[in-house]
Amino acid sequence: GETPAHIGGTTAFGDNVEDEWFIVYLVREITREFPGLAARIDDNDGEFLLIEAADFLPKWLNPENSDNRVFFYKGELHIIPLSETDEQECDLFPASPTISQALTLLSSHSEEFLAAEPIRTAVYKRISGYPEKIQASFHRAHCYLPAGIVAVLRQRPSLVAAAVQAFYLRDPVDLQACRSFQTFPPDQRVMTAVTFTKCLYAQLVQQKFVPDRRSGYTLPLPSHPQYKAYELGMKLAHGFEILCSKCSKVSPDSKRNVLSGPLWERFLSSLKEKNYFKGEMEGSAKYLELLHMAEDYFQQSVTKPESSVEVSPGDEILTLLQTTTIDLKEFETEAACLPPEDDDSWLEITPDDLDQMLKEARNESPPSSNEEEQKCDLEAVAESMKAFVSKVSTHEGAEMPWSSDESHVTFDVDSFTKALDRILGADSEELDSDDLDEEEEFDFSDEDDEDFNAENQSQDQKVSPNELIGSLKSYMKEMDRELAHTNVGKSFTTQKKAASSVNATTSQNTGPDSGAEDTELTPVDVDMNLVANLLESYSAQSGLAGPTSNILQSMGVHLPENADHIGSIKGARE
Numbered sequence: 001g002e003t004p005a006h007i008g009g010t011t012a013f014g015d016n017v018e019d020e021w022f023i024v025y026l027v028r029e030i031t032r033e034f035p036g037l038a039a040r041i042d043d044n045d046g047e048f049l050l051i052e053a054a055d056f057l058p059k060w061l062n063p064e065n066s067d068n069r070v071f072f073y074k075g076e077l078h079i080i081p082l083s084e085t086d087e088q089e090c091d092l093f094p095a096s097p098t099i100s101q102a103l104t105l106l107s108s109h110s111e112e113f114l115a116a117e118p119i120r121t122a123v124y125k126r127i128s129g130y131p132e133k134i135q136a137s138f139h140r141a142h143c144y145l146p147a148g149i150v151a152v153l154r155q156r157p158s159l160v161a162a163a164v165q166a167f168y169l170r171d172p173v174d175l176q177a178c179r180s181f182q183t184f185p186p187d188q189r190v191m192t193a194v195t196f197t198k199c200l201y202a203q204l205v206q207q208k209f210v211p212d213r214r215s216g217y218t219l220p221l222p223s224h225p226q227y228k229a230y231e232l233g234m235k236l237a238h239g240f241e242i243l244c245s246k247c248s249k250v251s252p253d254s255k256r257n258v259l260s261g262p263l264w265e266r267f268l269s270s271l272k273e274k275n276y277f278k279g280e281m282e283g284s285a286k287y288l289e290l291l292h293m294a295e296d297y298f299q300q301s302v303t304k305p306e307s308s309v310e311v312s313p314g315d316e317i318l319t320l321l322q323t324t325t326i327d328l329k330e331f332e333t334e335a336a337c338l339p340p341e342d343d344d345s346w347l348e349i350t351p352d353d354l355d356q357m358l359k360e361a362r363n364e365s366p367p368s369s370n371e372e373e374q375k376c377d378l379e380a381v382a383e384s385m386k387a388f389v390s391k392v393s394t395h396e397g398a399e400m401p402w403s404s405d406e407s408h409v410t411f412d413v414d415s416f417t418k419a420l421d422r423i424l425g426a427d428s429e430e431l432d433s434d435d436l437d438e439e440e441e442f443d444f445s446d447e448d449d450e451d452f453n454a455e456n457q458s459q460d461q462k463v464s465p466n467e468l469i470g471s472l473k474s475y476m477k478e479m480d481r482e483l484a485h486t487n488v489g490k491s492f493t494t495q496k497k498a499a500s501s502v503n504a505t506t507s508q509n510t511g512p513d514s515g516a517e518d519t520e521l522t523p524v525d526v527d528m529n530l531v532a533n534l535l536e537s538y539s540a541q542s543g544l545a546g547p548t549s550n551i552l553q554s555m556g557v558h559l560p561e562n563a564d565h566i567g568s569i570k571g572a573r574e
Contacts, residue, residue: 003099014165016199018137024049025127032075038106039072049077049123056118067096073106077115077123080105139201141341143194144226144233146184149240150192150331151324152317157195162313163239164200168207170242177245178238179214183318186216186237188328191229191335194236202347204235211238240317247314259295267298381534382527384557417465493528 013019020043027039042048047066050057060082061069069080080102097105106113114120129136145153153160166174196204205228211217217234220227271277271294280287296319300311349357537548 004103014199015203016197018199019197020048021126022130022134022137024123025130028072028075028127031072035074037073038103040068040070041072052126053119053122056116056122058116065096068099068102069096071102071106073110077120078106078110078113079115079119080113137197139196139198139342139344140193140339141196141201141232141344142191142226142229142338143236144189144191144230145194146186146237147188147190147326147328147331148184148321149237150190151326152240152320153192153194155320155324156316159240159313159317160194160196160236161200162243163236164196164204165239166242166246166313167209167235167239168203170238174242174245175212175238178241179212181215181217181237181241183244183321184237184241186218189233190328190331191226191338192331193338193341194232198346201344204232205344205347207235209235209238243312243314244317245314247312247318259298264298268294379527381552381557382530384552385530385534388551414465417469421465421468492524493532494524 011019011023013023024041027041031037031039045051046063047070049070050061050066058081061079065082071078071080080097115123211219211234217237219230219234224230276294277287277290280290296311296315534548534552537546540546541549
């Protein structure tokens with residue numbers, strides 16, 4: 001179609017996300033080495049490079065318009081912005097460019113499309129440490145394996161990944177093939193060193209599995225010094241046997257029929273024209289080897305056209321077994337002088353290690369020993385919550401302010417009044433939901449007349465915004481006076497009285513209940529109640545994740561460990 005010539009690939013990285021970022025590193029280095037190339041990469045989540053830098057993306061960039069906009073070019077991350085037409089039309093879902101359009105724009109405006117520094121920093125942080133980090137991701141362990149598997153792994157060490165995956169994702173149907181072990185019987189086993197990735201090793205060693213008695217695979221006592229090697233070898237052998245049981249079984253007759261048609265003749269003549277056999281004499285060992293490879297490829301192309309290039313791991317293992325010589329004595333000699341296996345203490349993570357990893361992921365510096373720096377600023381807690389509440393949310397959710405300094409709490413009276421006037425209407429103070437319900441329930445006869453009168457009143461009389469605010473304040477005062485005779489107010493912390501002179505003046509007020517009312521109507525300390533409730537909620541979490549810690553941490557506020565009772569913190573704040 002319109003897509004230009006390119007090289008593409010798909011990798012199933014499974015549970016090891018680090019493999020995905022290793023591919024990102026490779027793609028970036030390829031574009032750095034070959035400046036004429038542009039590369040894009042995504043996964044089942046979409047543009048995961050943008051997900052990694054989600055905190056720093058421009059507002060216009062979202063999953064709907066991010067296709068064909070993110071590229072590696074000349075070793076740097078580039079993001080193609082919206083066109084001027086899309087910006088002028090203010091389209092909510094602007095169309096994404098095609099691959100050809102994106103490449104044209106990228107080649108002519110590469111410097112302008114360079115991603116912002118915070119975005120590039122977030123992405124490059126995930127691939128920092130390569131290529132040195134490659135060796136750190138390996139783990140070498142001793143395994144007691146059948147000699148056939150040892151020979152296969154010498155030719156193709158990467159097949160260990162497919163075997164571990166087959167064992168890790170096994171089902172009862174797969175284990176039926178592991179009752180007899182026709183391909184890898186346990187008779188001839190030797191000790192060998194196998195190199196895993198740390199993820200593969202963890203998947204294999206952490207699964208509890210007891211082999212079928214009919215399989216012939218037995219394990220020594222757990223106290224045996226080589227128990228782990230026997231167990232790892234048993235699990236890995238099950239994985240290889242499962243792979244071989246799933247390979248394509250083609251009868252010789254069907255293979256002969258496929259290779260005798262005109263399609264095969266044209267394919268073979270095409271190979272000869274392109275010097276596939278490299279001048280080898282027809283009938284020689286090298287010629288026959290190349291011919292068998294071509295026959296297998298053609299066979300798979302005809303029977304499975306959708307996966308013509310891909311060879312299943314089971315087929316590859318069986319092919320290697322047929323072409324590889326198994327020297328059992330040589331394997332036993334090498335088993336006597338194996339290199340030591342790697343320490344697997346990295347599998348165990350202490351709570352302190354986990355906290356340190358989380359802090360590093362959040363870009364936090366290690367805790368300071370200075371007590372003053374460890375004190376929590378409760379005013380910052382209150383201001384952060386106010387900033388969070390004051391943020392305008394959308395259908396996509398609420399945005400978290402990173403610090404209270406970024407967003408100051410303001411209150412525009414005029415804007416609030418106009419918004420309230422639009423929502424409630426001019427005659428809002430006369431409308432009460434309970435009254436309307438009662439009128440609809442008990443008085444239906446004059447409904448049309450009342451609607452007509454209400455319309456006339458709204459046209460003749462328009463309440464000014466100041467009068468509307470005044471009516472709301474008086475309404476709130478009446479509510480406060482009603483609640484003053486209940487226990488509701490006692491659940492809130494009120495502000496301190498300003499001075500004794502004010503108290504003296506207040507006590508001279510006339511009326512038997514005026515002093516009591518003023519005492520009850522003392523303004524509530526909003527900040528104090530907010531902080532107290534947050535601390536109480538944080539204490540109820542008992543050190544676990546919860547709403548209070550999640551919200552505050554997302555805004556950059558971290559509460560200290562709950563060493564004291566909330567009451568002492570409240571006293572310190574007061």
